[in-house]
Amino acid sequence: MNAMQGLLDGFQIAFSLEGIMFVLIGVAAGTLIGMLPGLGPITAIAIMIPMLYGMDPTLAMVLMAGVYYGAVFGGSTASILLNAPGISGTVATAFDGYPMAQQGKAGQALAIAAISSFTGGTVSIVLLMLFAPALASVAVSFGPVEYFALMFMGLAAISSLSEGSTMKALISGVLGLMAVTVGIDAQTGTPRFTFGNANLLEGIDFLVVALGLFAIAEVAFLIKNRNDDSLAKTQNIGSLKLTKKDFKEMRGPLIRHSPLGFIMGVLPGAGATVSSFISYITEKRFAKKPDEFGKGSIKGLVAPETSNNAATSGAFVPLLSLGIPGSGTTAVMLGALLVLGINPGPLLFQDHPDVFWGVVASMYVGNLFLLVLNLPLIPYIAKILKIPRPLLISLVVMFCIIGVYSISFNVFDLYLLLIFGVIGYLFRIYSFPAPPFILAFVLGGMMEQSLRQALTISNGDFIIFLESPIAIGLFAVSILSFAFPFFKNRRVKKAR
Amino acid sequence: MRKLIFLSLLVIVMIVAAACGDGEQASDEEEGEFTPEESIEIVAPAGAGGGWDTTARSAAQVFDEEGIIDQDIGVVNKEGGGGSVAWSYINSQEGSPYNLFVSSPPLIFVPLNGQTELTYEDFTPIANVIADYAAFAVKEDAKWDNLNELFDDMKEDPSSITVVGASSPGSMDHMQFVKIAKEAGVDVTKIKYVSNQEGGALTDLLNGSVDVYSTGVAETVEQVKADKIKVLGVTSPERLEGDVLETFPTAKEQGIDATFVNWRGFFGPPDMDESAISYYEEKFKELSDSEAFADIRSKYGWSEQFIGHKEYKEFLAEQTEELTSLMEELGLAE
Structure with missing residues (x-):
């Protein structure tokens, strides 16, 4: 069966009454789950599995996929409006999305996020459709050496996340690296910095850190400045309309980060969270006006929002073409496929082409649904900001607590949330930037583990890092990204 | 007047009948019959989607769909400490017949690694179901x-x-x-x-x-x-x-005379009542024998291995002994 025929069959499934219904239920549920801070697609899909028993496998996958990309789509809303990331993939969205909302441009920010999500999602589905079997080899091309190089590239740009003092950005990054070492060390099985507390053995959950540093800290800040009149305009939603200039601004990052996010999604272990951060920092690194980033830059919003949605489709490549789950969510889907009587593996594409093409076709439909569902709702969703501030603040705190509790059902995590809230608040008061902390937390853990895996394999020989062309390429980009700002400064000076 | 006597007699009869009924139930419990009167909680000591979670959810599903247990069964994910957060929770529910959890070899590894004080002996092994x-x-x-x-x-x-x-x-x-x-x-x-x-x-x-x-x-x-x-x-x-x-x-x-089994079974809190243990033991046997569960086993590639309460204890003691000496040799046991 050729691809065209496969896709047509896929659309037949996606456009059947059940198909449309399941796509719609999936994306609607996903959007809602994504919007609520903490509650993510992993939990939602795992709870769905027993209900899927006996269902048609293609339809079940269509439904689960819908929840997954719907959640990534919807996750941006809470990031933009409340600085409370809906899911881990939309933490970077808050960097510029929330400042935009504060400037009274909430409607615009939500519209940009929706369009970016849609573009990232749709472009990556085309890539998925055209290249999935061929990309299978890309998915396995990354071993510990390459992952180390990738994470290194990400961390190399940490200083670019500073707003002002580079030193403060580095301190914040180092604190993030320290926080991620808490827990049982995977390579030795030894607990590190757990102080004998069993609750810390599995480390600190990323969302607890993100919600604490951003949402709780912001709430504390708002309470402190409650009488500040300059905050009044944040209640404005602003117009939804985007100007020609806005679209021109969006074009570059949309084109760049759709394929970049997709490739990152294809790599097992990277996924939407890592890709959104890498996209954000590369966009900032190579931007003409990096100063605008973190203060409501359109480019800074488009880059992570395009990337995380593109990565979501990318994550289906290793799952459907190799049977390798690249992320927590796809791992749960793999388990679900087993329940449905389908053995996910390298032969899935051959044995069950209907599952593959049905999912691909449904994702086109699903992304369109998401755009159509979300755009008209923006004015209503953005009205959240009209809620009187004391009430809104209480609601944000409540949702953060529910969200964090739903991750582990462990009260200890709520104390951690509070602690990170205090850290985030102190950061704001003493103007330490929080993004380097969260970036180091995301990339640092994997960087350390892959470094040590690589060195164990090579018996301690560092030459292993120079034996991989991919790694050399990534190191070269890291060096370039160090040097780039200096060159640019010189060019600017010369021009003057 | 007659009517009144008749009525009062009727009332007396009813009261006696009711009392007898009560008495019957009471004597039932004395004889060691246990039937759950509240909903039952099965804790998966890890996040959603893992092996423990899958086992707990599929067991709960079969219990419900096959009508093996009439009470509601809720699966709760308690993540943390490689299982030890959930274990301390169950350990504190002493004697409760409504709080079960699913476990596997980490219940032996984690204590040996020195990450928790609790061992399998701090719980009531009910039945093993899967290998x-x-x-x-x-x-x-x-x-x-x-x-x-x-x-x-x-x-x-x-x-x-x-x-x-x-x-x-x-x-x-x-x-x-x-x-x-x-x-x-x-x-x-x-x-x-x-x-x-x-x-x-x-x-x-x-x-x-x-x-x-x-x-x-x-x-x-x-x-x-x-x-x-x-x-x-x-x-x-x-x-x-x-x-x-x-x-x-x-x-x-x-020619290598060694085996390793990743067993998976269900446990209760310490000091569970004998009647509750035998109730659950029987129900898990029914679960293990059911076609619905056989179907789930084959889908996940699990093998059947039912071990009842008493033998389970011995089995766990053997497993612990074997692994302890191995981990001591590696310098991993504390």
């Missing part, structure tokens, strides 16, 4: 065709071979390999093991970063079918049943 076995896989084009060839190379130059698994040293994927390798005469303190917890262990094998993948049998089936990897040996006592599974040679038939 899962380990498989050791290499790339399809690797130079080894059986475990002995691999282990011979490992004896010669342990630094040239890297083993990958998803869990950290001193836990399942590591220890299952160590147990078999030790029996084959490999110096287990020199085994190079890396842990990849981001789901990249299989990828590391496929791209040649590592040489051997220590995992569960089910994870290997599809890759073997597609000729991507080959399984050198599995840790079951006899050959497994199933399409591809039956082609996997056991370590035993290759």
Whole structure:
């Protein structure tokens, strides 16, 4: 069966009454789950599995996929409006999305996020459709050496996340690296910095850190400045309309980060969270006006929002073409496929082409649904900001607590949330930037583990890092990204 | 007047009947019958989607759909400390017949690693239901065709071979390999093991970063079918049943007299009442014998292994003893 025929069959499934219904239920549920801070697609899909028993496998996958990309789509809303990331993939969205909302441009920010999500999602589905079997080899091309190089590239740009003092950005990054070492060390099985507390053995959950540093800290800040009149305009939603200039601004990052996010999604272990951060920092690194980033830059919003949605489709490549789950969510889907009587593996594409093409076709439909569902709702969703501030603040705190509790059902995590809230608040008061902390937390853990895996394999020989062309390429980009700002400064000076 | 006497007699009869009814129920309990009167909680001591979670949810589902237990059964994920957060919670529910949890070899590994004070003896083992076995896989084009060839190379130059698994040293994927390798005469303190917890262990094998993948049998089936990897040996006592599974040679038939079972069963809090234990034991037996659960087992590639309450205790004691000496040799036990 050729691809065209496969896709047509896929659309037949996606456009059947059940198909449309399941796509719609999936994306609607996903959007809602994504919007609520903490509650993510992993939990939602795992709870769905027993209900899927006996269902048609293609339809079940269509439904689960819908929840997954719907959640990534919807996750941006809470990031933009409340600085409370809906899911881990939309933490970077808050960097510029929330400042935009504060400037009274909430409607615009939500519209940009929706369009970016849609573009990232749709472009990556085309890539998925055209290249999935061929990309299978890309998915396995990354071993510990390459992952180390990738994470290194990400961390190399940490200083670019500073707003002002580079030193403060580095301190914040180092604190993030320290926080991620808490827990049982995977390579030795030894607990590190757990102080004998069993609750810390599995480390600190990323969302607890993100919600604490951003949402709780912001709430504390708002309470402190409650009488500040300059905050009044944040209640404005602003117009939804985007100007020609806005679209021109969006074009570059949309084109760049759709394929970049997709490739990152294809790599097992990277996924939407890592890709959104890498996209954000590369966009900032190579931007003409990096100063605008973190203060409501359109480019800074488009880059992570395009990337995380593109990565979501990318994550289906290793799952459907190799049977390798690249992320927590796809791992749960793999388990679900087993329940449905389908053995996910390298032969899935051959044995069950209907599952593959049905999912691909449904994702086109699903992304369109998401755009159509979300755009008209923006004015209503953005009205959240009209809620009187004391009430809104209480609601944000409540949702953060529910969200964090739903991750582990462990009260200890709520104390951690509070602690990170205090850290985030102190950061704001003493103007330490929080993004380097969260970036180091995301990339640092994997960087350390892959470094040590690589060195164990090579018996301690560092030459292993120079034996991989991919790694050399990534190191070269890291060096370039160090040097780039200096060159640019010189060019600017010369021009003057 | 007559009417009144009749009525009062009727009332007396009713009261007596009611009292007798009560009495019957009371005597039932004395004889040791237990029926749950509240909803039952099964804790999966890890996040949604893992092995414990899957086992707990599928058991709860079969209990409900087959009408084995009439009460509502809720599966609760309590994550943290490799299970120990949930274990301390259950441990505090002393005597409660409504709080169960699902467990497997980490209940032995985690205490041995010194990460919790609690051991299986602090709980009431009810019944084991599933056995899962380990498989050791290499790339399809690797130079080894059986475990002995691999282990011979490992004896010669342990630094040239890297083993990958998803869990950290001193836990399942590591220890299952160590147990078999030790029996084959490999110096287990020199085994190079890396842990990849981001789901990249299989990828590391496929791209040649590592040489051997220590995992569960089910994870290997599809890759073997597609000729991507080959399984050198599995840790079951006899050959497994199933399409591809039956082609996997056991370590035993290759002359290495060792097995490793990833058992999975259900436990209750300490000091559970005898009547409640036998109630659940019977229900789990029914579950294990049901066709619906057999279906789930075959889908996940699990084997049937029912062990009742008393034998389960002995089984756990044996397992603990074996693993303790192995981990002491590696310097991992505390």
